[in-house]
Amino acid sequence: MSEPGFRELRLDGVGRSFGGREALAGLTLTIRKGEFIALLGPSGCGKSTALNCLAGLLPLTRGSIWRDDARLDTVPPERRGFGMVFQNYALFPHLTVRRNVAFGLQMRRVPRAETRRRVDEALRLVHLGEHAGKLPGQLSGGQQQRVAIARAVVLEPSLVLMDEPLSNLDAKLRLEMRTEIRRLHQTLGLTTVYVTHDQEEALSLADRLVVLREGRVEQIGTPEEVHGSPVSRHVADFMGYRNLLPLKAEPPAAGRVTVGGEGITMTGTPVGAIAAGDLVVAAARPEDLSIATEGVPATVEVVEYQGREVAVEARTEAGIALFLRGPTRPAPGDRIHVAVDPARLLVFPRDDP
Amino acid sequence: MTALRHRLADRGIDRHLLLLLPAAVFVVVLFIYPFFYGIGLSLQPAEGGPLGAYRRFFTDAYLRDTITTTLGLALPAALLNVLASVPIAYRMRGRYRGKRVLTTLLVLPITLGTVLTAQGLLNFLGPTGWFNRVLQSTGLTDAPVRLTNNYWGVFFSLVITGFPFAFLLVSSYLSGIDPALERAAATLGAGAVQRFRRVTLPLLAPGLATTFCLTFVLAFSVFPSAVLVGDPAGETRVISIAAYEAAYVQYDYVLASAIAVIMGVVELVVLGLVLGWRALLYTGSTAGGKG
Structure with a gap:
């Protein structure tokens, strides 16, 4: 059950409120195949809400999401075929690294030999081949993060969602992993939506930035545009x-x-x-x-x-x-x-x- | 002198250790001493050598069968309590309005005590109770269904008093499992059943084993309900009744002590089996990573 790729993914006025408070108010955005998009903003700006809506983990209260011509926001998360990397990694603590990475393939009933080959390949990609037999608890934070990334990309998903994946790492590791993520994107060409509150991270990784504030889009543009010509004083404030x-x-x-x-x-x-x-x-x-x-x-x-x-x-x-x-x-x-x-x-x- | 004190303090030995003293005295006086006194007493029968009382218990079918009778009540009741609390606690995870009221309602039977529960059961399930009157008035049965003063009366009583414990324990084990894990499983293509079976259940299983042990121990020492809503001379003659009769009807303290020791050994065997199985499971952290 390999998910077909898409030409574009369209968010049309996507909104989500929590008990009357609007966390995300009408996000309209078109994501093209192969793009790396960063959702950027201070905490509480609605960027994680947007990501969870995309993943299907949060139902929308307004708007719709379309994959080409198929409506997506009514599809449950397990049938969207997106890969997600969580802020706290969310690795299954009772499964070895190998079985964590194989989980999604097993759910898709991929034959055993192929599962083995693809898991090995994914682990090699994130330099964790020799740790395949360990439990997540035996790994360092950076290694756990790499397992989480391998687990998401092994499915070759049509879209990878990353929720502040580097925020729990120390400064040096953060820089290394940033390069690693960019390199992975260049090798695999996976369409990626990346949530962060770190402007430097967003500028260095993304092809396009979406700057959010209080649930609303302040500016959408290339890193050069957002960095060089912010459209409002809030974006300016956020961009240094x-x-x-x-x-x-x-x-x-x-x-x-x-x-x-x-x-x-x-x-x-x-x-x-x-x-x-x-x-x-x-x-x-x-x-x-x-x-x-x-x-x-x-x-x-x-x-x-x-x-x-x-x-x-x-x-x-x-x-x-x-x-x-x-x-x-x-x-x-x-x-x-x-x-x-x-x-x-x-x-x-x-x-x- | 100071150096020695520092070295001891390093290993956790200092004056604060004295705070443990009252608890230690309490345990020794009220638990360890009577325990060994009972074992000693059980080995001093008037006739038949040191193991005479034990031999008598196992050769007399009326005494010996109380073990299977008690296990026949306690094992299914404990199992049902654990199995029933899993789906209910699972559905009640997370935050929502009215959760506290619902939890209170589910836990309320703890406060009732066995006697009140027995009273209620007799009124409700007895031959002239509401349950049978409804059955008869709707024509479902002609004669009342016997649900009290037999095995079922005691079984229901064990479920009513044991379920709140099992539910509270399972709930707290469940709340310790990071909800992000199921979300992660969902994005990896796992449906609701797969998510529970492959992620939540394996992480919950050690907790279920512990919960089973606790509710089993509670049910195994059943006494009041076996007398009040059971058939204490027949099908619900549980081991604690045999011990009570030996001690306070026949005044045979040696036999009573022996029965108490046998009770403890049977419980330990069951606990040992369950905990041995638990040791085979993954029992580490249930969080998904650094928080």
Whole structure:
């Protein structure tokens, strides 16, 4: 019973509420065959809900899911033919690694010899061949995670769902497994939906990002689009724009807008409709602010050494904190001037929800 | 001196160990001493050498058969209690409205005690009880169905009082099994039956063995209901009745002690068999990974 592949998977206004509270409100998204999609957002944004709806583990309260022309949201999870990797791995503790990986094949009544061959292959793929006879409890966290991945991909599912699979691992292992997951995706070409709250993970793995906030889609785009041109201050906040300054706009001209207030004047690029006198949020990454001969005057408060670069927290006279990152290393108490490239300062309307 | 104290404390030996003393005294005085006193007493009959009382028990069919009578009640009752609580506890997993009320209702019989249960059974299942009156008025039977003062009366009583224990234990074992495991099995293509059989049941089985042991021990020492709703001279003459008669009717403390020891040995044999089977099962963690 091998599931047929699909050309595209369509989520049409998928919504889910829990006791009147909307966890996911109308997610519309088309997933193309072979794509790696990351659902990204802070906790409680509805990304895990979306994944569970896709897997069939949570019934929808609104909308529908389609695999090509077949309606999918009424199909029970065991008949969707998707592979899922759970946050806590959910390995069967009473079965050996081999039998964990073979579980799905046995459910599909794959002949014994073929099961054996495919399990061996999957275990080799995740470098666990020599651990096949062990119980999950005898493995380290990283190894358990690899078993969970092998168990999901051995079925060659038409879609792999991953629910924050790296969040329980330590920093070094997380980086290794990230590369491993990307490599697996490149070798097997499996369509993947990956849930994470880690923007770096999403940027490095995915072909397309879906940024969610409070159950709603904020932005869908390639990593470059979401990283370089966030559409709202919330996405900017989430994508590492650590400087979010509440200022007031002057009349925009020629694709630039000057913003000011609290003793600060800067020029940036407007995102969305901005008129003179609007309250705005000016957003910039720490690495886009630099120490210059002229600009916003500020006093250095904290200096953190971070390898090649130095992170600096400075404060203006009006008490607004500015975060910088760069090669120069000032001393706490130094008076500096902070400048920003107008193309790298994004100005968002402040009243957006 | 200080070094020695540190080394001892390292192995968990320090002044806090004294807190164990009251419990230890309690166990010795109220359990271990009477236990060995009873064994000693059972080996001192007036005639027939040290094993005389045991020989008498096993040669007298009226005494010997109490073992099979008791096992015939306790084993099926314990088995039914465990088997019935599995589907009910399984359906009652998770959180939903009214769960507490439902659990309370299921557990309530514990608080009733055997005598009240027996009273209720006599009123309900007796020859002139509601159950038989309904059967007769609907014409299903002509003569009342005999369900009390025989094997069935005691059996029902054991189920009513034993089920809450089994249900509570099975529920807590079930709640220890990570629900993500069944979800994972579902995404791997397992239907509801397969999920239960391949994932939940193997993880639950050791708990079921323990539950069976506890409800069996409770049922094996049945006494009040065997007298009140049973047939204490005939088909529900259980081993505790034989012990009671030896001690307080015939005043033969040696025989009574011997019967008590035999009771304990029979229980230990059953427990040993069940726990031996349990040792063959997977008994480790029931979580699906790091939480």
